[in-house]
Amino acid sequence: MIEAGDRVLLIGNSRAYYVTAGEGMLSTDLGMIPLSDLIGREGGDQVVTHLGTGFSVRIPRPTDFFVHAKRSGAPMHPKDIGSVIAYTGMNKKDHVLDAGTGSGVAAIFFGSIAASVTTYEQRPEFAKLAEKNLQDAALDNVTVVAADMLTATGTYDVINLDMQITPEHIQHAATLLKPGGYLACYTPFLEHLFLVLDTAKNLFSEVVTHELIEREMTRTDRGTRPSTRVCHTGYITIARR
């Protein structure tokens, strides 16, 4: 049941409006909806504009935050987030350490799966934006720490690094991981990948790097073919403790 302050999507007019229940009014060319109307609703309910057009209420999922969260830079691509989740076997018993947070999009995906996520972000303004995004996602099991992950303590099942990675970060990650836990390192550039591999090979077992090339398929009246959209993001290294 939607409460005041919850982030909600209103689907209609061929688009999705990202609104806050209880705060103000949504104005569209199909009419207005007072957002207090959303309180008490469920996902899938219809609300109606003053001109009589129905909009559908959607409780946002992590995929919606990927689209609608405010960004401080390019977040990890879903294919790579999914790759980290699957290759580490991330699950609801896990305590996850994430760094750098960026806008918090990966932390939203991880937080919606894991028992807890602690996410480190050195740039205070990025950390602040991520906190706002995580609050929007109503995740109370995610903690943003405005610091370098070298200051992290505790033990973790999975550590995800998407930042300028130094050997010290990998060494520190090794001390924080439970036996059998996984480190995932995202490196867009080959030089950083080399550094990660050269450091990790002495500290971890089962070190594997892969790259995912994603191709969209388009199917129209003219025919079906792979599209020519962007196809590279970075290298993912998975290392097990």
Place this chain on the structure above:
Amino acid sequence: MIEAGDRVLLIGNSRAYYVTAGEGMLSTDLGMIPLSDLIGREGGDQVVTHLGTGFSVRIPRPTDFFVHAKRSGAPMHPKDIGSVIAYTGMNKKDHVLDAGTGSGVAAIFFGSIAASVTTYEQRPEFAKLAEKNLQDAALDNVTVVAADMLTATGTYDVINLDMQITPEHIQHAATLLKPGGYLACYTPFLEHLFLVLDTAKNLFSEVVTHELIEREMTRTDRGTRPSTRVCHTGYITIARR
């Protein structure tokens, strides 16, 4: 704390032994370990063979079941399992429907994340094997149903189809999904992809198909390069209700 009957990995002697706590004896060239020794242990503990060699105790993660579970055929590849999880935003509040179960490997990944998974498998002997694998994974929120998913009822947040998909399966999936929920269809062949797209476009919004080409990077003394390993599995179509 490990109990009798729990599946456990013993790491040593350059490999991983998949054993059952309390049942019999592990014999290796480095000595024997009575598996009753595992009861009461935690992940990371050491147990010692009668010849004095330590083996490390590992509580298996979904990635371990991908390797060690008995197979009835090729399970979905981790890159594709991860893709389904990320592109649907699968999370711990979700009720997931999965079909066909196969050996249950994808259901283990989904069940370790979601609130519940109901997985349909038409071939009784496959369903039976999957139940055994799911029991090994100690997942009590996953139900195997030995039937076609056309018989499924209820409402779901995410539906994953990895089977011979007909238009009827897609139409039925549309009736089972909550608004905003996702259908994921895995099709190894283009002809099946075409059928999925042609049916889904009228029933779903945001229908997207992609293919993930995974390349491993190898780094040895000779140099670093992409490996020449297998690079295709299938097409993943994500459709939103």
Place this chain on the structure above:
Amino acid sequence: MIEAGDRVLLIGNSRAYYVTAGEGMLSTDLGMIPLSDLIGREGGDQVVTHLGTGFSVRIPRPTDFFVHAKRSGAPMHPKDIGSVIAYTGMNKKDHVLDAGTGSGVAAIFFGSIAASVTTYEQRPEFAKLAEKNLQDAALDNVTVVAADMLTATGTYDVINLDMQITPEHIQHAATLLKPGGYLACYTPFLEHLFLVLDTAKNLFSEVVTHELIEREMTRTDRGTRPSTRVCHTGYITIARR
């Protein structure tokens, strides 16, 4: 030695000027060059503007025509032209049939290699443009025919089809090829590929289809990585008589 009417590139001012020897004047912000100055020159010679800046003379190669020839549509990509050349073993003894000509770019590459090229283009205005481009390339062994290749006669070592291919085109190609000769079919869409394969398998031996995904590597001060440029054009089917 350059003669009046030859197409020439003048390299300077950080770009390449595509000019005609003997015709008029090249005006640049670094000064003017009367193009009669080019007559009698060789590739690599310097010509000097009235302000004293040297420009280098380049005799165009097929790669230059790929960039500078007037286009009636997208020509085959070099990776695909190269694939046709290598997988057919195209060489200077070969008589090649090409269809559809388009702007003639592929015919320029083939004509610069083979003994002769006959290229069919149904659209008269495209055929005319191609003739102009081929004349610019100074290739006297290439004939443009403004007709469907179904009207072609003679025998050929290699046939390249880059057009809306019907079963009749493939059947006709089979009758025109010498034993051991090759048919290459370029199909951007999967549906057309299916038609090509289903027709060719009964008429040819060694039928193979491949797709080339090209990735550029970028190396800057930030690091080295694959670029995210376009990576699909079409499927190439090679079939041997």
Place this chain on the structure above:
Amino acid sequence: MIEAGDRVLLIGNSRAYYVTAGEGMLSTDLGMIPLSDLIGREGGDQVVTHLGTGFSVRIPRPTDFFVHAKRSGAPMHPKDIGSVIAYTGMNKKDHVLDAGTGSGVAAIFFGSIAASVTTYEQRPEFAKLAEKNLQDAALDNVTVVAADMLTATGTYDVINLDMQITPEHIQHAATLLKPGGYLACYTPFLEHLFLVLDTAKNLFSEVVTHELIEREMTRTDRGTRPSTRVCHTGYITIARR
């Protein structure tokens, strides 16, 4: 017209026999053919075994030598040979320098296109094998030199390096190329690619590196899909003088 000593393929019995006209006897389970029968024949002619089965005569093309030439190691893949030809615009007016020769397969493709090819191979036994293969291919415009290409003199339109490339090789190539000519460097490992790029950027214009990922498409009664065959060979850098 086939002469004594020419290499010929006899096609029959579901395979291709690589024979020498005039030398001995071909024995197959479908009967014997005295190879003196081949003299005076043309491609496409039929010769008949003593048991009455016809075999078809094929004059080998470069693609046949790719399959049948004796190998001293892995030759360049056709996709990469084609890429070098197309991205350099190699044509029948060109003088080409090639190193290292290996078994001479790339030199056969280049020699069948270009005016002349000089190919350098440091290992004498490899150079000897390549000479034999080139003689089989009846190419009298290709010269094998058993030396490092650092000793090469003259001027060339295209230089292809497929060997352990040092900065000195690239610098020497720059001095041998005509203005507007092209250097192609094949590097299987990223570290060698980096060296090539770092040296070439100061000596050449239009330096571009790409990698071709080739995927075969398979179409059977079960359906159509990309195959899972080998998909990486190396990086091709093209640099223009």
